[in-house]
Amino acid sequence: MIDLLWLLLPVAAASGWVTARLKKRQKSLSPDYFKGLNYLLNEEADKAIDVFIKLIDVDSETVETHLALAVFFRRHGEINRAIRIHHNIITMSSLSLEQRHIALFELGLDYRQAGLLDRAENFFQELIYSETHKVLALRQLLEIHQQVQDWDNAISTAQKLARANNEPMDIEIAHYYCEQAEKFRQEGKFDAAQQAIEWALKIDPNSVRTSLLEGQVALDTDDIKGAIVAFERVEQQDADYLSQVIEPLQICYHKIGQPETFTRYLYHLLDHHSSIKPVLKLADLIKQAEGDKKAADFLITNLKKCPSIRGVDYLLDLISSNKPEGFEQDFILLLKNLTKQLLKDKYVYQCNACGFTVRKLYWQCPSCKRWSSLKPIGGIEAE
Ligand SMILES: [Zn+2]
Structure with missing residues (x-):
C-alpha cells in the first residue's frame, strides 16, 4: 500500500501540472492527454507518467517542474526516467546558463547513481569552469577518482578544489600519494614508492601513515637505520598511533643487534606517554629476562598509572603461572574469564x-x- 502511495505522488504532481499547463495554454486536449488519463484511471501509473512527460514540452516555464520531477525519480531509483528528463532539458534552446548547469550537474548525479562513472565524469568536467557549480562538480569528480582509485587525478582535482574553495586539502592529498606509494611498494617499485612518500611528507609533515610507509619501504630495502628514523617520527606526529610502531621497531633493533637500545626507547615512551603498548612490551621483555614474578611486579606498578583491560589480562596470566591454589586460583580464573569476555x-x-x-x-x-579520522581506541580499552 505504501508503495502504491509513492507511485501516486508523481502521478498526482504530473496530472495537476499537465492540467494546469493545458488550461493556461488553452490548447485543445490531445488524444495523448486522454490516453494518460486512462492509464491513471486504470492505476497504470508508470505508463501515465511516461505519457505526461512526453506530452508537455520543456520550456522556460516548465523547466523547474521537470527538474523537480527528475530528482524525484532519481531518489526513488528510477534513473532512466531521471536521465531522459534531464537530457530533454539540456536540448532546450531557451535555457538560461544557470538552468543548463543545474541540469548538467543533475545528469552527472543520475549517471553516477547508475554506476556509469565515465559518463558522470564527463558532465562534471563540463562544469569545472561554471561559477555556480564549480565546487560541487569538483567534489563529485574527487569522489569518483577516489572510488576508481585514480590517484593522479584525485591529486590534481583536490588541488583545484583547494584553490576554488580556499579549503586546505593537504591531509587528503598526502593520503593520495600514500595510496600511490603503497601500490608501487606492492609492485616492488621502491624508488617510485619513496618518491611518492617524499611528496606526501612534504605536503603533510604530520602524516603518520607516511612515516609508517617510509619505515616499511626502508625495511624492504634493508635500510634499517632509515626505517628506525621513520618509525620513531610517529611519536612526535601523533602519539595515539604509538601502538603501530612498537613491533616494527623491535624488528629493526633486532636486525642491527641493539635490543638494549629498543628497551631504552620503550622506557622513554613509558616516561612520556600513557600508552599501554610500551608497558606490555616491556613486561614481555622483563618476563623473558627475569621471569614472571618481576614482570608481574612491573605490570602492577604501571597499571596503576595506565589502567588497561589488556594489561590486567596479561597480569592474570603471569600470576596464574605461579600455580596458585584453592580460593586464589578460583578467583584468578574468574577474573581471567571476565577479561577474556571483555577483550x-x-x-x-x-x-x-x-x-x-x-x-x-x-x-x-x-x-x-x-x-x-580512525584512531586507536585509547584509555582502559586500548590494545
Ligand atoms: Zn567516520
Missing part, C-alpha cells in the same frame, strides 16, 4: 568524526569517508 571481538579503532568502530586500521573511514 573478545573488541573494536580497536574508532572514527573521531562519525564514531564508526572497526578492528582493522583504515586510513579512510569506511562509513563517513573522511581521511585520518
